[in-house]
Amino acid sequence: MSKWGELPLIFERSKAGRCACSLPRYELPEAELPAELARSQAPRLPELAEPDLARHFSALADRNFGIDSGFYPLGSCTMKYNPRLNERLAALPGFADLHPHQIPEDAQGALELCFRLQEALAEISGLDAVSLQPAAGSQGELTGLMLVRAYFADRGELGERRKVVVPDTAHGTNPASVTMAGFELQPVKTDARGNLDLDDLRRVVGPDTAALMLTNPSTLGLFEENITEVARIFHDAGALLYYDGANLNAVCGVSRPGDMGFDVVHFNLHKTFSTPHGGGGPGAGPVAVRRELEPFLPVPRIVRREDGSFALDSEQAKSIGRVRGFLGPFGVFVKAYAFIRVYGPALREMSEAAVLNANYLLSRLKDVYELRYDRLCMHEFVLSACALKREHGISALDVAKRLMDFGIHPPTVYFPLVVPEALMIEPTESESLETLDAFVEAMLQIAAEAAENPELLHEAPHDRPVERLDEAAAVKRAIVRYEFGESAPAFRQPSAGT
Amino acid sequence: MGTGYLALTDADREAMLAAIGVASIEELFADVPEQVRLKRELELPPPASELEVERELSELAGRNVSSGRELSFLGAGVYDHYVPAIVEAIVSRPEFLTAYTPYQPELSQGVLQAIFEYQTVICELTGMEVSNASGYDGATVAADACFMAAHATGRKKIAIAETVGPQVRQVVKTYAPGFGLEIVEIPHSGGVTDPEALLAASRGAAAAIFQQPNFFGCLEPAPDLARAASEAGALAVAHVDPLSLGVLEAPGAYGCQIAIGEGQAAGNRLSFGGPHFGFLAAKKELIRRMPGRITGQTVDRSGRRGFVLTFQTREQHIRREKATSNITTNQSLCALAGLVYLSWLGPKGLRELGETCLGLAELARQTLPVEEAFAAPSFKEIAVRLGRPAEDVVREAKKLGVNPGYPLGRDYPGLEDVLLIALTEKRSPADVARLAEVLGEVLA
Numbered sequence: 041m042s043k044w045g046e047l048p049l050i051f052e053r054s055k056a057g058r059c060a061c062s063l064p065r066y067e068l069p070e071a072e073l074p075a076e077l078a079r080s081q082a083p084r085l086p087e088l089a090e091p092d093l094a095r096h097f098s099a100l101a102d103r104n105f106g107i108d109s110g111f112y113p114l115g116s117c118t119m120k121y122n123p124r125l126n127e128r129l130a131a132l133p134g135f136a137d138l139h140p141h142q143i144p145e146d147a148q149g150a151l152e153l154c155f156r157l158q159e160a161l162a163e164i165s166g167l168d169a170v171s172l173q174p175a176a177g178s179q180g181e182l183t184g185l186m187l188v189r190a191y192f193a194d195r196g197e198l199g200e201r202r203k204v205v206v207p208d209t210a211h212g213t214n215p216a217s218v219t220m221a222g223f224e225l226q227p228v229k230t231d232a233r234g235n236l237d238l239d240d241l242r243r244v245v246g247p248d249t250a251a252l253m254l255t256n257p258s259t260l261g262l263f264e265e266n267i268t269e270v271a272r273i274f275h276d277a278g279a280l281l282y283y284d285g286a287n288l289n290a291v292c293g294v295s296r297p298g299d300m301g302f303d304v305v306h307f308n309l310h311k312t313f314s315t316p317h318g319g320g321g322p323g324a325g326p327v328a329v330r331r332e333l334e335p336f337l338p339v340p341r342i343v344r345r346e347d348g349s350f351a352l353d354s355e356q357a358k359s360i361g362r363v364r365g366f367l368g369p370f371g372v373f374v375k376a377y378a379f380i381r382v383y384g385p386a387l388r389e390m391s392e393a394a395v396l397n398a399n400y401l402l403s404r405l406k407d408v409y410e411l412r413y414d415r416l417c418m419h420e421f422v423l424s425a426c427a428l429k430r431e432h433g434i435s436a437l438d439v440a441k442r443l444m445d446f447g448i449h450p451p452t453v454y455f456p457l458v459v460p461e462a463l464m465i466e467p468t469e470s471e472s473l474e475t476l477d478a479f480v481e482a483m484l485q486i487a488a489e490a491a492e493n494p495e496l497l498h499e500a501p502h503d504r505p506v507e508r509l510d511e512a513a514a515v516k517r518a519i520v521r522y523e524f525g526e527s528a529p530a531f532r533q534p535s536a537g538t
Numbered sequence: 539m540g541t542g543y544l545a546l547t548d549a550d551r552e553a554m555l556a557a558i559g560v561a562s563i564e565e566l567f568a569d570v571p572e573q574v575r576l577k578r579e580l581e582l583p584p585p586a587s588e589l590e591v592e593r594e595l596s597e598l599a600g601r602n603v604s605s606g607r608e609l610s611f612l613g614a615g616v617y618d619h620y621v622p623a624i625v626e627a628i629v630s631r632p633e634f635l636t637a638y639t640p641y642q643p644e645l646s647q648g649v650l651q652a653i654f655e656y657q658t659v660i661c662e663l664t665g666m667e668v669s670n671a672s673g674y675d676g677a678t679v680a681a682d683a684c685f686m687a688a689h690a691t692g693r694k695k696i697a698i699a700e701t702v703g704p705q706v707r708q709v710v711k712t713y714a715p716g717f718g719l720e721i722v723e724i725p726h727s728g729g730v731t732d733p734e735a736l737l738a739a740s741r742g743a744a745a746a747i748f749q750q751p752n753f754f755g756c757l758e759p760a761p762d763l764a765r766a767a768s769e770a771g772a773l774a775v776a777h778v779d780p781l782s783l784g785v786l787e788a789p790g791a792y793g794c795q796i797a798i799g800e801g802q803a804a805g806n807r808l809s810f811g812g813p814h815f816g817f818l819a820a821k822k823e824l825i826r827r828m829p830g831r832i833t834g835q836t837v838d839r840s841g842r843r844g845f846v847l848t849f850q851t852r853e854q855h856i857r858r859e860k861a862t863s864n865i866t867t868n869q870s871l872c873a874l875a876g877l878v879y880l881s882w883l884g885p886k887g888l889r890e891l892g893e894t895c896l897g898l899a900e901l902a903r904q905t906l907p908v909e910e911a912f913a914a915p916s917f918k919e920i921a922v923r924l925g926r927p928a929e930d931v932v933r934e935a936k937k938l939g940v941n942p943g944y945p946l947g948r949d950y951p952g953l954e955d956v957l958l959i960a961l962t963e964k965r966s967p968a969d970v971a972r973l974a975e976v977l978g979e980v981l982a
């Protein structure tokens with residue numbers, strides 16, 4: 041039916057006896073392996089020659105969509121252009137072929153790069169000390185909460201301080217991190233302007249509060265207007281403030297979390313600092329802290345000795361310990377550092393362009409899609425498809441799927457949870473006015489189609505390799521790996537269809 | 539002003555501000571209270587051109603002694619295996635490189651199918667039935683396994699062999715207080731773990747974790763360890779080297795419920811320790827306890843096969859504080875490199891590679907002028923006694939252009955004179971001969 045056709049699994053392309061690899065063959069002595077430790081049945085890995093391997097993965101790539109494919113306004117994910125220079129730099133043999141156990145004397149360039157990145161992140165966040173170790177934003181959150189825990193344990197207050205306050209707009213990782221760090225979740229509401237509800241906040245904050253976790257601007261794309269009062273409420277109660285840096289792209293060089301009153305921050309280098317997301321990672325989630333929390337940072341720390349050389353220090357009695365292997369995802373650091381070097385202080389212009397792009401889209405779309413909190417936005421904004429749903433039975437999901445027909449990646453949908461039928465749109469600074477206008481045209485056309493031809497939207501997308509997929513069936517069938525030897529796949533017959 | 543990464547012209551900006559109805563970009567930040575605004579420029583080095591940045595970073599790269607600049611036998615968790623060109627060609631396809639997590643399956647069948655294939659390959663290697671889409675690294679997946687086991691068994695203790703990589707144990711200990719877990723370490727005897735000792739330590743434990751081959755390069759009596767764990771009612775968790783699994787038995791075949799490991803050796807360059815990927819696979823009954831993304835097969839409206847993220851009610855975006863983990867971004871691209879690499883090898887290549895590693899280790903054992911520290915058989919790393927502090931030997935050997943390995947005394951008091959030597963297929967018999975020569979010279 042479509043240009044795509046069926047794509048076999050790599051296992052379905054396999055034929056016994058084929059092999060892509062070429063390995064060196066040495067004259068080597070026979071080694072003895074105890075029989076009970078030896079492999080009894082060979083793993084059924086794919087068996088293809090290299091040309092077919094190349095074609096298989098090329099066909100998979102053809103069925104995927106990245107920033108280079110088109111506009112990708114996926115809210116909260118900061119899908120900006122990933123400069124190719126950074127790929128080249130991370131692949132330099134001096135970085136990519138450097139063993140992490142190399143003695144520090146022979147890894148000075150790498151350690152210096154890490155150190156410089158730490159200094160840049162401290163300056164951008166307005167805080168004092170940085171650890172690059174966490175592997176992604178959510179691990180940065182967990183690390184940050186572990187720091188909070190260690191800080192209160194050190195002061196003998198951990199027994200009472202059980203609760204971490206998280207707004208209802210928060211990303212799911214925040215409450216999940218609270219549990220993993222051994223705290224209890226204390227939700228707090230959002231007020232009619234989209235700020236934290238101060239009355240609710242004053243009610244819940246007390247001697248049992250350990251910290252607030254806040255994303256600012258929030259996941260609604262709104263800057264917390266009462267941030268200084270919020271910080272005062274927590275600090276007066278002896279609690280700390282944690283900044284989820286997922287939305288830092290709005291405020292680089294404009295306003296710093298440390299100046300807002302936050303004590304711990306995590307960065308998403310794969311968002312703000314452009315390192316490619318790779319279809320779901322790798323990322324990097326460094327944390328920055330105020331001086332009082334520095335003793336608790338993960339080890340090893342990178343330190344500069346008096347002679348200007350760099351060393352690793354694992355002798356930190358109060359450290360929470362290690363949160364992942366080695367110093368963190370170093371290859372990601374190279375790319376983020378290169379990005380920061382290209383901009384320098386002009387990171388502010390980056391944030392300004394991101395905010396301008398978002399407000400432009402907002403101003404052009406808010407009369408057609410509902411806007412729950414009618415304010416200027418920061419780097420992203422959340423519209424609602426409620427009216428389309430009410431009047432024409434068109435959901436946020438239908439809008440999202442129809443956008444694909446225009447060659448546009450949909451916004452984030454159904455998040456944040458406080459906005460029904462949410463469409464969370466983040467254009468980033470990378471986009472041209474022409475791209476933004478094309479998106480506006482598509483969104484306006486979709487709104488018109490909702491009234492005129494709702495079926496078209498229900499059936500979208502129209503020219504992708506698959507139509508909408510049955511997610512309930514995926515859970516019910518629980519096929520999470522290829523089932524070998526099944527001759528006729530049970531997937532030919534059409535499903536009852538929704 | 540600005541950089542080449544920004545597309546708006548002055549005229550664009552004017553038109554956009556007019557459409558918004560504000561006079562300046564400044565006005566867009568009206569909600570940012572005066573007190574929290576930064577009233578100066580960021581103190582960062584001035585903007586640099588692409589050429590300048592390349593020069594600056596090349597200079598930094600040039601100050602590192604990478605594996606091509608000395609004859610290196612470093613391993614200890616991260617290994618210098620060959621990465622074939624096809625791997626890099628595929629992972630640099632922008633549709634993979636520049637995509638986000640596959641939330642919209644119609645635009646992400648490439649990544650989703652690749653994850654499904656990856657999950658299959660990991661299950662095949664480990665003898666397990668379900669695999670997630672990847673964890674951060676070989677250390678954090680161990681913490682994930684603890685969390686799973688604690689929930690599955692309702693127990694609060696974890697027994698972990700001392701021969702499991704030090705960084706893995708450190709990460710488990712960092713996570714433990716938040717999970718409310720007690721960690722008990724099982725001392726080694728003669729470089730391997732005694733099944734009786736593991737049995738004793740595992741009573742009342744949620745999981746017993748051991749590593750095969752272990753951090754000393756020794757082969758553990760893995761089937762006996764798994765049996766001991768089960769006898770104690772603990773889940774048996776094996777931390778394995780994926781490239782050993784062409785010649786070594788699959789954990790699922792000797793009674794483990796969970797298999798984890800560091801995937802770096804499969805298709806990922808050393809990169810000073812990351813980004814790499816951790817893998818985590820388990821028996822089917824644990825699927826609802828798994829952390830992270832899982833891809834499942836389903837059908838579209840016309841009955842065509844397709845792939846989606848599945849069992850999402852485990853995850854943070856739905857279950858929030860009750861989720862099995864907070865993970866979202868994982869290591870997709872690194873796992874994809876692993877998939878391409880393992881597909882390049884195939885079963886035949888994996889076996890051949892394993893045999894080469896075994897043979898090189900045997901050659902080193904027979905020809906190096908040093909004694910082995912432990913009697914147990916090994917896979918691709920051997921621990922040798924030098925009779926002198928290994929740190930000193932490393933420094934002296936490096937002057938002769940050879941990095942002979944990793945001093946175990948860094949993590950194990952009492953083993954200061956023990957050196958861990960890694961042998962991948964990138965080291966030839968001639969390289970082993972050179973190592974023998976240099977050790978002979980340094981130790982003379």
Ligand SMILES: Cc1ncc(COP(=O)(O)O)c(C=O)c1O
Nearest residue numbers: 116176177178211286323866867
């Ligand atoms: C607001 C927010 N917080 C936290 C995260 C978690 O970050 P990561 O995916 O790097 O773990 C995300 C993105 O997924 C996010 O959007």
